[in-house]
Amino acid sequence: MARIYLGPAGIPLSSRGKGSVDGVKRVAELGLNAMEVEFVQGVRMSVQSAKELGEVAKSLGVRLSVHAPYFINLCSPDREKVEASKRRILESAERAEAMGADAVAIHLAFYGDLSPEECYSKIKESMQEVVEKSLELGITYVKLGAETMAKETAFGTLDEVIRLAKEVKGVIPYIDWAHTFARQGGKIDYGAIIDRLREELGLTHINSHFESLQLRKGKYVDVHEPIDKEAPPFAPLAKEILKRDISISLVCESPKLEEDALKMKAVLESLGYKF
Known part of the structure; x- marks a missing residue:
């Protein structure tokens, strides 16, 4: 039987308060059970605040994950930028551990001249x-999550993140379904990816993002759109998850955050899943 954790990337737009604790409470009120804490503009939460957030999330049955800052590039030619990138990953991981989050999503690098x-x-x-x-x-x-990336200038093909997870213990793939769809030229076989993660890495839980992407000049680009754009479609992913005894987090990165997370929930429930 699949176990699904579903919720928004960040504080729901309908949250009355603007803090992460308010966000987690709103997630639970909406009948969702996951939230990604966004450190994308920098790690500005103290370890103590992270602990308090974790206690609230645990009491409400909300599974947490974290997104590390965007300002990370482990392939920068500037040594100081690489060292700063490592610090940002560690700061994110320290807060994630304090709040009981299971994984940190990280945009690891751009190829640059390499x-x-x-x-x-x-x-x-x-x-x-x-x-x-x-x-x-x-x-x-x-766990430190190597995110799959849409841009061809960025490190983060499916093969790359799986290889990294095999070779560095403590690293997992953090699958962005839409990014992978774009990187593969607008094609995706959800079931094959899930099976590969389980067979090659023995993952007991898959961390993932879901959103739709914009089509420009015949190519999908990394501009997030509401999921009704169907690029990629959600229903086939839902069906593949429900065919398997699998644990998965689906973090909605659509601009409509919880509204689209609730649409995803409705699709899963229509296929017989009970939250």
């Missing part, structure tokens, strides 16, 4: 350092 293989080597080395440092800091629960 070949994909050269960039991969740099990322692998940096992520091994980050994992070692995180263990020194007592971070043992949270």
Whole structure:
């Protein structure tokens, strides 16, 4: 039987308060059971606040994950930027651990002037350092999620993130279904990806994002759209999840956040899933 955790990327738009605790309470009120805490503009939450947030989320049955800052590039030619990137990942992971979040979504790098293989080597080395440092800091629960990316200039094909997870213990793929769809030229086989993650990595839980993307000049670009754009469609993913005994988080990154998360919930319920 599938176990599905579904909710918005960040504080619901309909939340009366603007803090993460208010956001988690609103998620629970809406009948959703997941929320991604967004550190995309920087880690501005104290460890103590993260602990308090985690206690509220646990009491309400809301599963948390975290999105690390966008200002991360482990393949930057500037050594200081690489070191700052590692610090941002660690700061995100420290707060994620304190709040009991299971994973941190990370945009790892841009290739820049490097070949994909050269960039991969740099990322692998940096992520091994980050994992070692995180263990020194007592971070043992949270996983570091290498996000699949839409832009061809960015590190993050499905093959790359799976390979990194195989070679660096403590790293998992964080699947953005729409990014992967775009990177694969507007095609996706949801079931094959789920099976690959489970068979090759033995994942017991899959962390993922879902949204639709804009089509420009015949190509899908990384501009998030409401899910009714059907690029990619959600219903086939829902069906593939429900065919399997699988645990998965579906974090809605549509601009309509909870409204679209509730549409996703309705699709799953129409197929017989009970939240």
